[in-house]
Amino acid sequence: xxxxxxxxxxxxxxxxxxxxxxxxxxxxxxxxxxxxxxxxxxxxxxxxxxxxxxxxxxxxxxxxxxxxxxxxxxxxxxxxxxxxxxxxxxxxxxxxxxxxxxxxxxxxxxxxxxxxxxxxxxxxxxxxxxx
Numbered sequence: 481x482x483x484x485x486x487x488x489x490x491x492x493x494x495x496x497x498x499x500x501x502x503x504x505x506x507x508x509x510x511x512x513x514x515x516x517x518x519x520x521x522x523x524x525x526x527x528x529x530x531x532x533x534x535x536x537x538x539x540x541x542x543x544x545x546x547x548x549x550x551x552x553x554x555x556x557x558x559x560x561x562x563x564x565x566x567x568x569x570x571x572x573x574x575x576x577x578x579x580x581x582x583x584x585x586x587x588x589x590x591x592x593x594x595x596x597x598x599x600x601x602x603x604x605x606x607x608x609x610x611x
Contacts, residue, residue, distance in 0.1 A: 481533050481563070481590075481594060481597045482498070482500070482505075482531075482533040483498075483505070483508055483509055483512060483514075484594070484597035484598045485531070485533065485563075485597050485602070486498055486509065486512070486514050487512050487513075487514070488597075488600040490512070490513055490514060495515065496514050496515065497514070497515045497516075497517055497522075497523050497527065498514045498515065498516055498517065498523065499516070499517045499518075499519065499520050499522070499523035499524075519548065520543060520546070520548065520549055520550065520553070521548040521549075521552070521553040524550050524553050524554045524558070525553050525554070525555065526555060527554075527555075527558060528558065528559065529558070529559045529560075529561060530550060530554060530558060530559070530560045530561065531561045531562075531563060532550075532560065532561070532562045532563065532564060533563045533564060534562075534564045534566075535564070536564075536566065537564075537566040537567045537570045539564070540562055540564050540566055540570070540574070541570065541574075544560075544574060544577070544578075551577065551578070551581055551583070554581075554583055556581075556582040556583065557582060557583070557584075558583050558584070559583075559584045559586060560574075560578060560583060560584065560585045560586065561586050561588040561606075562574070562585065562586070562587060562588060562589075563588050563589060563590050563604070564589070565589050568587070571585070571587040571607070575587070575608065584608065584609075585608075586606055586607065586608040587606070587607040587608070588604050588605065588606045588607070589604070589605055590602045590603060590604050590605070591603045591605070
């Protein structure tokens with residue numbers, strides 16, 4: 481899901497950086513014109529928005545909390561939009577931890593599947609503070 485979403489953002493004129501632990505995913509992203517970074521830290525530094533699209537709650541937790549992960553590396557004021565389908569309890573915890581670090585974590589699951597990702601027709605449900 482991440483690559484079609486990133487490709488659509490690029491087509492819309494956004495500069496998109498990406499990182500994946502999988503070599504094939506990095507290669508595919510590079511071939512699609514995405515700026516591929518060699519580490520999570522490189523990818524999430526000096527950006528306005530970070531979008532995570534990961535399989536499970538524990539993967540999101542690892543990306544956020546690992547050494548040189550998102551919480552360690554993102555600039556203050558960065559929005560973290562998690563599109564993964566994960567535990568709502570964990571999302572609330574991630575939101576609270578992000579706030580302590582002057583970051584904004586938004587629970588942003590999506591509907592539309594891989595076809596919607598390719599077609600740019602996904603629907604996002606955003607959960608966060610009113611402001």
